[in-house]
Amino acid sequence: MSARPHTTGYRGDRLWLAAMVHRVSGVLLAAFLPLHFLVLGLAIRGEAELDGFLQWTKSPLVKFAEIGLVLLLAIHLLGGIRVLVIENMPWRDGQKRMATLAAVAAVGIAGVFLVALL
Amino acid sequence: MSAVRLYTWQRLTAVLMVPLIAVHLIVIIYATNRGLSAAEILGRTRGSIAWGLYYSLFVVAASIHGAIGVRGVAREWLGWRETALDRLMWIFGVVLLVLGLRAVIAVVAL
Amino acid sequence: MSSAAETMIDVRVWRGGEEGEYQSFSVPRRDSQTVLDVVTWIQRNADPTLAYRFACRVGVCGSCAMTVNGRPRWTCRTHVSKVVEDGRLEIGPLANLPVIRDLAADMSPFFDKWQKAEGTFVPSRTRHEPLETISPESAERQAADAAIECINCGVCYAACDTVRWSPEYFGPAALNRSWSLVNDVRDAGNLKRLAAAASNGGCHNCHSHQSCEQLCPKGLNPTASIAGLKRRTMQAYIRGEIS
Ligand code: SF4
Ligand code: SF4
Ligand code: FES
Numbered sequence: 307m308s309a310r311p312h313t314t315g316y317r318g319d320r321l322w323l324a325a326m327v328h329r330v331s332g333v334l335l336a337a338f339l340p341l342h343f344l345v346l347g348l349a350i351r352g353e354a355e356l357d358g359f360l361q362w363t364k365s366p367l368v369k370f371a372e373i374g375l376v377l378l379l380a381i382h383l384l385g386g387i388r389v390l391v392i393e394n395m396p397w398r399d400g401q402k403r404m405a406t407l408a409a410v411a412a413v414g415i416a417g418v419f420l421v422a423l424l
Numbered sequence: 425m426s427a428v429r430l431y432t433w434q435r436l437t438a439v440l441m442v443p444l445i446a447v448h449l450i451v452i453i454y455a456t457n458r459g460l461s462a463a464e465i466l467g468r469t470r471g472s473i474a475w476g477l478y479y480s481l482f483v484v485a486a487s488i489h490g491a492i493g494v495r496g497v498a499r500e501w502l503g504w505r506e507t508a509l510d511r512l513m514w515i516f517g518v519v520l521l522v523l524g525l526r527a528v529i530a531v532v533a534l
Numbered sequence: 535m536s537s538a539a540e541t542m543i544d545v546r547v548w549r550g551g552e553e554g555e556y557q558s559f560s561v562p563r564r565d566s567q568t569v570l571d572v573v574t575w576i577q578r579n580a581d582p583t584l585a586y587r588f589a590c591r592v593g594v595c596g597s598c599a600m601t602v603n604g605r606p607r608w609t610c611r612t613h614v615s616k617v618v619e620d621g622r623l624e625i626g627p628l629a630n631l632p633v634i635r636d637l638a639a640d641m642s643p644f645f646d647k648w649q650k651a652e653g654t655f656v657p658s659r660t661r662h663e664p665l666e667t668i669s670p671e672s673a674e675r676q677a678a679d680a681a682i683e684c685i686n687c688g689v690c691y692a693a694c695d696t697v698r699w700s701p702e703y704f705g706p707a708a709l710n711r712s713w714s715l716v717n718d719v720r721d722a723g724n725l726k727r728l729a730a731a732a733s734n735g736g737c738h739n740c741h742s743h744q745s746c747e748q749l750c751p752k753g754l755n756p757t758a759s760i761a762g763l764k765r766r767t768m769q770a771y772i773r774g775e776i777s
Contacts, residue, residue: 307553310626310633315604316693316745325743333497336490339520343483346527349466356462376452383445386438392742393435393761418453427739428732428771431764500699506734 324408328385331378338375380415384408425510430492437489444482469531476532483524491517543618545572547584548626551633556624557581569602569609572623573637586637593751596685599692600637601626606692608685608751628692630705644688644707651708652730655715656723666720678717681710681759683752690746690756702735706746706756709737713759716766728767729776737763 316322348355388408458464469475495513498504504512541563546556559576570588577584588598593611600609602617603624614623631639648654659666668675690706691697697705704712712731715721731737737760746756770776 307550307555310548310552310554312629312698314629314695316749317695319743319745319748321748322695322743322745325741329497329741332490332493336494336516339486339490340523343520343523343527347523347530349462349527349530353462353466356465360462372456376449379445380449383442383449387442389742390435390438390442392757393764415449426732426777427734427736428767428776431738432768432771435768500696 324385324388327381327409328389331382331385334378335375335382338378376415377412380412381409384412425513430495433488434492437485440485441482441489444478444485447478448482466531470533472532476528479528479532480525483521483528487517487520487524490520542621543572543614544622545576546622546624547573547576547637548633549584549636551635554633554636556626563614567614569600569607569612569614569617569623569625570598572614573600573609573625584637585635594685596687599628599687599689601629601692606689606749608687608689611751628688630692630694630697631688639688641688644691644705645686647704647735648686648708648711650730650735651704651712652723652727653708653711653715654723655718656721656726658720658722668719672719674717674719677762678714678719681714681717681754681756684710684714684754685752687751690750690754693745693749695743695745696739696741700735700739703739704730704735706740706750706760709740709763710754710756710759712737713762716763725770725775728763728770731763732767732771732776737767740764 345359346356348359385408455464469479491513494516495509498512499509542560543563545559545561547559548554549557559580561572561575561580564571570591573584573586574588577586586598586600588610589595591598591610593608596608598609599606601607601624602609602612603619603622605617606628607617609625617623625637627633627637628639631641631643634640670676670679684707686707688707690710694703694706697703709731712727716724716727716731740757740760742757742761744757747754747758750756767776
C-alpha cells in the first residue's frame with residue numbers, strides 16, 4: 307500500500323512547458339534584479355567603481371551568466387506577449403506554433419547578443 | 425489584496441514594459457558590441473532627462489510587476505497565506521523600487 | 535478478434551482509496567475496444583469488487599472519466615488503440631479529487647466549485663412573462679453556445695496544475711460555465727458572478743497552460759472562456775463595479 311501517485315502526463319506538453327518556462331524565467335529575473343540595481347548603483351561612488359565591476363564581467367564565466375540573463379529577459383518578454391495575446395486577442399488556433407516561435411526568437415536574440423559579446 | 429486588482433496591475437505593467445524591454449535589449453546588444461565600459465554607459469545616461477525618465481518608468485513598472493509575480497509564485501508553490509503574501513509583495517516591491525531608483529540616480533545624475 | 539492466440543493488454547488498475555496500489559490484470563484485446571470496455575471486462579471476468587462509475591457509455595453523461603496512462607480521459611469514448619503504450623494501460627481515478635474507492639473519484643469538490651463560481655442560471659423573467667426570443671445567430675448567443683456543451687466530466691479539472699497547487703481554485707469547468715452564463719442575455723446574475731470570478735478562487739489563478747483545452751473530450755476551450763472572464767472582471771474592476 308502506498309499513496310496514490312501524482313498523474314501528470316500532461317506536464318511535458320509544449321504549452322504547459324511554455325507556462326513553466328515563463329514562471330521560472332520570471333523568478334530568476336526577480337532574483338537577479340536587486341543585484342543588477344546594486345551594480346549600477348556603484349556608479350554613485352564614481353565611474354572607477356563601476357568600471358572595476360565591468361572589468362570583472364569580462365571573465366568568461368560572468369559572460370556566460372550574462373548571456374543567460376539576456377536570454378531570460380527575451381524569453382520572459384516573448385512568453386509574456388504570448389500570455390497577453392491569449393488573454394486579450396480573439397482566440398486563435400496554432401498556439402503551439404506560437405510557443406515554439408517564441409522560444410526560437412528568444413534563442414535568436416540571445417544568439418545576436420552572443421555575437422555582439424565576442 | 426484582491427485578485428482582480430493584482431491581475432490588473434500585473435498586466436498593465438506588463439504591457440507598458442513590452443516596448444521598454446525591447447529598447448533595453450537593443451541597448452544591451454549595442455553597448456556590449458562596443459565593449460562594455462562605465463564611460464560608455466555613463467556618457468550616454470549622465471544628464472539625460474530622456475534616459476532618466478525611461479529608466480525611472482522601467483524601475484517602477486518592474487518593481488510592481490516583479491512583486492506581484494513573486495507573490496503569485498509563493499502563493500502556489502509555497503502555499504503562503506494572504507497576509508504573509510501581501511507582506512512579501514510589499515517588502516520585495518519597495519526594496520526593488522528603492523534599489524532601482526538609486527541606480528537610476530547613480531547613472532543619470534551629473 | 536477471432537485469431538486463436540489472443541493478444542492481451544497488460545492493465546494496471548488502482549485499488550484502494552488515497553492509499554492503495556496498482557493491481558495487474560491481463561485483458562484480451564478487442565477491435566474498437568474502449569478503456570471503459572477494459573474496465574468492465576475486469577469487473578465482469580476477473581474481480582467483481584472493482585469500483586468504477588459510468589452510465590451512458592456514449593459520451594453524454596460525463597461520469598466515466600479516469601486517469602489513463604497519466605492523462606485524464608473519458609473512458610467510454612477513448613479507444614484503447616489511442617492510449618495504449620507498449621501493450622500497457624495504467625488506469626486510476628481522476629486526479630485532484632478525493633478517491634472514494636478504486637476508480638471512483640469523489641466529484642463533490644468539483645460540483646461545489648460550480649456553485650461557488652455562481653455557475654447557475656439566474657432568470658431575469660418570471661414564468662408569467664412571455665418567453666424571450668433569442669436569435670441563435672446573435673453574437674452573444676454564439677459566445678454563450680461556444681462554452682455550453684460541457685458534460686461535467688471533470689477531465690479538465692484533473693488536468694489542471696493550478697487546481698493542484700491552489701486548492702481553492704474553481705478550475706476550468708466551473709469558470710467555463712460561468713463564462714457561458716456571462717454571455718447569456720437572459721441571465722440576471724452577472725454582478726455576483728463576476729465578483730466570484732474575481733475572487734481568490736477565480737479566473738485570475740489561471741496560467742493559460744491549456745492542458746484543460748488539450749484534454750477536454752468535448753473540444754471546449756476553457757482557457758479561452760477564462761480569458762474572457764479576465765477581460766470582463768478587469769473592466770468591471772476599472773469601472774468600480776467590483777473590487
Ligand atoms: S489553462 Fe487555466 S484552467 Fe486550463 S489547465 Fe491551465 S490553469 Fe488550468
Ligand atoms: S469543460 Fe470539457 S473536460 Fe471540462 S468538465 Fe466540461 S466537458 Fe469535461
Ligand atoms: S459513460 Fe457517459 S460519458 Fe462516458
